[in-house]
Amino acid sequence: MTPKIELHLHLEGAAPPAFIRGLAAEKKIDLTGVFDARGHYAFRDFGHFLQVYEAATEVLQTPDDYRRLTRAVLEQSAENGVIYTEAFLSPDFCGGRDLAAWRDYLAAIREGAAEVPEVEMRGIVTCIRHFGPDSARQTALCAAETAGDFVTGFGMGGNEAIGSQGDFAWAFDCAREAGLGLTTHAGEFGGPESVRQALDDLRVTRIGHGVRAIEDDALVDRLAEDGIVLEVCPGSNVVLGLYPDIRRHPIERLRARGVALTVSTDDPPFFHTTMEAEYAALNAAFDWDESLFADIARTAAQAAFCDATTRQRLLDRLDA
Template sequence: MRLTAELHCHIEGAAPPQLVRRLAIRRGVNTEGLFNANGSYAWSDFTSFLSAYDRAAAVFREPEDYAALAHAHYAGAAREGMIYGEVFISPDHAASAGLSFATYVEGIAAGMEQARDETGVEGRMIVVGVRHLGREAVTRAAKAMIAHPHPLVTGFGLAGDERQGMATDFAHAFAIAREAGYGLTAHAGEFGGPESVRDVLDHLRVTRIGHGVRAVEDADLMRRMAEEKVVLEVCPGSNIALGLYPDRATHPVGRLRRAGIPVTINSDDPPFFATTLGRDYDETALAQHWDAAAVTDLTRTALRAAFCDEETRVRLLARLDETHPS
């Protein structure tokens, strides 16, 4: 089996439709219009996708709901070969569910640990501030993470509508996380242009970029990213579903990789985009004409860039090398 690793997946966005339907019945949540005739999430554009995402997330009300979600995600991905995965978690979603941040984290951790015990898959959490909620909300997210540390919470990031606000608005929140030793990433270069990538590199001092694909539009920026070894968390299936690119063959992930930029493959919000991490690996590799060694290198890049402890990283890299020797 091909082994994979993931750095970019939103925990609520990983919710299987069948789990959402089951919890909606239990919690008395109306899901009319949330699913299409095939039982998949129904949406037509970015705005309706965000609405469907929030409606699905609304069924998660208790720690055990989040434990079931995390277990479903990690156990399912492990069956396809994932050995390590990070998920984005949001204090704002916790608050919407009526949960404290600490209780929210504990629920997700319980599901991750159950999946690890069953399959060996390792997981970590990245706290994200939501950009379009404003500077204060992002700073609150960073402070909540610092106030309630958990061994599986290892990174801080910025999500939400990257067309709103300036990167400088969030510099204080990222300074808080950096000083506490957390890994740093930020969404940019998806719906925002290459300037959004440059801004988070300059002002937030991240080592990874969520998406970042529109850096391909700026040759100077690509050279800088290659020189600085900025890791891209590329989500081809998501980009295609949201209309950024028509198909995997024309997706710029290959050009970015050939430019010397470390790229990884990720699923973002898999059931919303009719994908899985395994499918994103396989279909992207086929479309980009990558051989088995190139696919293994994607996983190796992700493990090297992971926000995890060195003992875990070394162990997972050894497992990868044993399974796919060079």
């Protein structure tokens, strides 16, 4: 199996449905409306997806819940040949942005990660855009106070229709000063202008999704020239309706224009995908071969928010 590196994975969004249902049963929490008749996450559109996502996270109430979650998610990753992953971690869901509570949750997440040694994990602390800039400041402080060998990045997810990227500049400046790598969701529902705002106002080196940059030739050129890396999640984009099918997804056009990009699953059980499925779909749609996938993995290793020793170890494993 081709070794893979995944840079865009939401920890809660990767929770297997059976895991969430089991935890809900233990805690006697009613999750009516979260699953369909087949036991899959059920949502109509992006706004409803966010509601279902947050409803599912309500069963995750203790640090040990997150230890178990991390283990379950990384076991899935290992089954798909992932050797390194960066997961979005939200203090909003882990102790309500209280630093002491966040430290406890983080310790539990690290414990869960250690239980799956086949996958090396790092955390990207992530503020939630629709929770607002003030909450993002608190999240950034949690990130800065726990930055180190495991927490290596800072990012932003959530509803792109709320506010602008620049509203969150303080949080990103705080994270930058703490030495964290920076990424933000843009160019998904926000269009190409949101990518430009992310570059100008937040000065990120990676963009989560970013695919709608294809609608602006000058922006595509800028991404290529500046070496900005896109964390592309094709299956997610198709399920959420950005593109009607994988063949009309712009990932190949962006690659052909010289944009550095990686492949990830985003929230895999929500979008009925895995890393193996993403690779298979890209092979079928664009005839991407093992050599190209190896290049994609090397791009991801170079873009990873990790130390030089870890990066070289990953590159050596990919080359082997």
